[in-house]
Amino acid sequence: MSEKIFKEAIEAILKGDTDKATDVAKRGLDEGLNPIELMDKGFIQGINQVGDLFETGRLFLPQLVYSAMAMEKATEIINAAIPEEKALVTGKVVVGTVEGDVHDIGKTIVVSLFKANGFEVLDIGRDVPVERFIDQAEKFGAHIIGSSTLLTTTMAMQKQLEQELKKAGLREKYKTIVGGAPVTQRWADRIGADAYAQDAGDGVKKVKLLLTA
């Protein structure tokens, strides 16, 4: 029986079907399945497949958004059934494109995939000044600050973010992750960011690592 439910959960996420994901989550819990097992063997398997399909050009952004919405609903139902101390650690992430840069396609993909993977995400948009990254992270209670830049000319804002966090005495409070077309691991190391993500899929892996570090 549980195998059938897990399969249905995977299908619901792959199809981005929020109603079905809601139904499967409720039914699984009603039938006495362990909520964490239902998440791990069902919904998370589904979202991992969604990520792989997106990365290879076999599933596209609108479908990814639907899958993220379905995953969000399933996570909400299952988390409510788990004792607070055992609730799934998801993490809060603030994401934005740095000041001077209005490119936000990559950032939009990152936000969708992060949400799909159960992270609480605050998308603060594009052309975001450093002060706003910090202010929003404080208000949101973020664990991680993610900044994106497409331009070599605006990469310096990621460095400035690191410096301003230090000046404000907040650097140790947050993990930082950087991404964008011209950004590399070397750049992340040079400015002192905690992680570099090559693409949205890599970002999910790195954020999970940062949250458990």
Next chain:
Amino acid sequence: MGKILTRMGDGSRVEMTAAEIQQDLEAAAQDAAERANVPSLTDDEIKYLLDLYKCKDRVVGVEEGKECCLTYDNMTSKIKRAHIPISKIQQLLLFERGLGADTLELAHIDYSFKQCKHVVQYEKPNMEQAVLQTIAPIFYGSMPNLGLYSVPDGPVANPGDMLPLGKIEESKEAFEQMAEYAIKDMVYVGSELYEKAGADGINFDTTAAAGDAEFYAALKAAEILHDKYPDMGIEMGMSGEFILGLHSEIEYNGVRLAGLYPQDQVKLAEQAGVTIFGPAINIGTNESLPWNLARSIVFTKACSEAAEIPIHANLGMGVGGVPLTLTPPLDALSRASKAHVELCRLDGL
């Protein structure tokens, strides 16, 4: 044999054993083949690439008889970007007479068709003068850059704001509106430079950076220009190995554009009237250059074999197995160029 000095995709130096390089070559080729559903590299091709990295020459070149055309994008900003005071026409002359370029490209520093529209009357005299002073074919080049047609840069609501809110249909409509604006601008700029200033052709550079709707816009603009001017040269350079499905359902001639790999992209480009196609395979900065090069070769070779028009692959900062550095290292650039030309039977770079 000791370790072989090569690089990572971010340009940093790394030493690898021959076995490690071979492993990277094979893994990357297999990965690319599975993604694009095309053949992987043969054992001989893997050996060819391995020998290329074992070779200690700082610079390598193609065998005699395998030379190809050298074409460049955004040519009239490249020398100026090095802080050398020089006019656009002087840059074209330098590329043609000093650097051996086989095609030339006049471009505006703000390299997007939307921005070029506003300065087209200033660009036309430049093109007229350039045509009179040079021999090689001259393109006018720019990027479709669909993002400029949405808020905050343009009139259409930004799909990037709507998608996270789940407004999928609204975001699709926005992409379609943006495409229509872009088509008008590309056709206008192309017509003015070709018909009234004597350009030999137009280059749609970094096409589909904003996904499938942008690819559609460029194809449609190429089709309109080709119908208007059947002899016009139309080059289309791409921006990534597959078309990002940001709209996801948009089609050209009944073919869904999202997810197309280069061997399928080029067939649609041919139908639209494109005369030179440039696949672009982005680099993975966390992987070695052998890994990146093998991957790029698999995609580009499949494209070249499918094509009936000349293929000029993109090789440069962060594409085609060349590291993501502001100035491409010569050891990496020459190896990537030689391998692409010889294994993919390219017509140009």
